[in-house]
Amino acid sequence: AQSVAQPEDQVNVAEGNPLTVKCTYSVSGNPYLFWYVQYPNRGLQFLLKYITGDNLVKGSYGFEAEFNKSQTSFHLKKPSALVSDSALYFCAVRDHGQNFVFGPGTRLSVLP
């Protein structure tokens, strides 16, 4: 069965510093991987996805993620964090049966 792990419940980073939110996955076959962001009292918003091709994918708001097949990881990154990036981030994988499996979420706090 497919699964997604986000090993950090909380990530704190100073504004202007680079940020990384970690994700590892377990899935049979080629993974379809996603990152979503959730702001308080809002639904989830799509940030980026990896389906095939270049291992480094770029998404909304300056975020990018690197797919690493050998480490089964899909870490979310941003070169320079903003206070407005503070939110809850979810990694997800889509299986061959169409369903999405989400990680437990990582709360990112960017400190001014």
Place this chain on the structure above:
Amino acid sequence: NAGVTQTPKFQVLKTGQSMTLQCAQDMNHEYMSWYRQDPGMGLRLIHYSVGAGITDQGEVPNGYNVSRSTTEDFPLRLLSAAPSQTSVYFCASSPPRGKGDEQFFGPGTRLTVL
């Protein structure tokens, strides 16, 4: 495009009451799903549908029913509400795997069962 809409935004029920959470999408997506979000547990899949007339159970289906009579609508019914069903509920839709893929989420329904 309105995207994915959900009603109501907030609801308070008493134990044993029933209700229907409405979900609609105007993107002609075949796949629709319902999740519940609880603190520290991420999103858990309740039910899903891969097209009109087809529904199936997810990870936590007990106490919930769904139907999919049209492509656009995917209501979630709570049969007899219990305090354990206090949660935030999200509806989502997406194209089939291989045809776009990302899910679009509604704004959520915050449900409290007393």
